[in-house]
Amino acid sequence: MFLVYINELISVLDQYNIKVKLFADDVKMYITVLDVMDVQRLQLALDALVQWSDTWQMPVSINKRCLLNVGNVHIRAGLILRTFMSRDIHLLERAFLVYVRPIVEQNSVIWSPYTARDIDAVESVQRRFTKRLPTLIESCLTLTV
Secondary structure, eight states: OHHHHHHHHHHHHHTTTOEEEEETTEEEEEOOOOSHHHHHHHHHHHHHHHHHHHHTTOOOOGGGOOOOOOSOTHHHHHHHHHHOOOOOHHHHHHHHHHHTHHHHTTTHHHHOOOSHHHHHHHHHHHHHHHHHHHHHHHHHHHHHO
């Protein structure tokens, strides 16, 4: 009987090109967000989900919801290097520690990277940032001379 209800949800979300995975009473929705239109499409799909749940009196458990963001967080590190006018290494390191490192290390206690590949993925963000610092300093010195 539950499948009769839940199958309609699949067709509702399909209108928004949202990928849906079902298991028992759990629904997982996901989309690749590349631009603002994708964000709007996701919001419309979430609104449709809420409307569907209200219609069928099947409330969405807000406590069980989560958002997984998979992407390149080192883009923020690149922005720091491009936008900061100062070439003070200590200032740039501090900006990295404040704006990038918390994102990289977010939930690392929970998912606890233990394979060499996972550890290298986390550490590579900082390595990439710190490797660019000396070249920035050198290019700044050659421009001022």
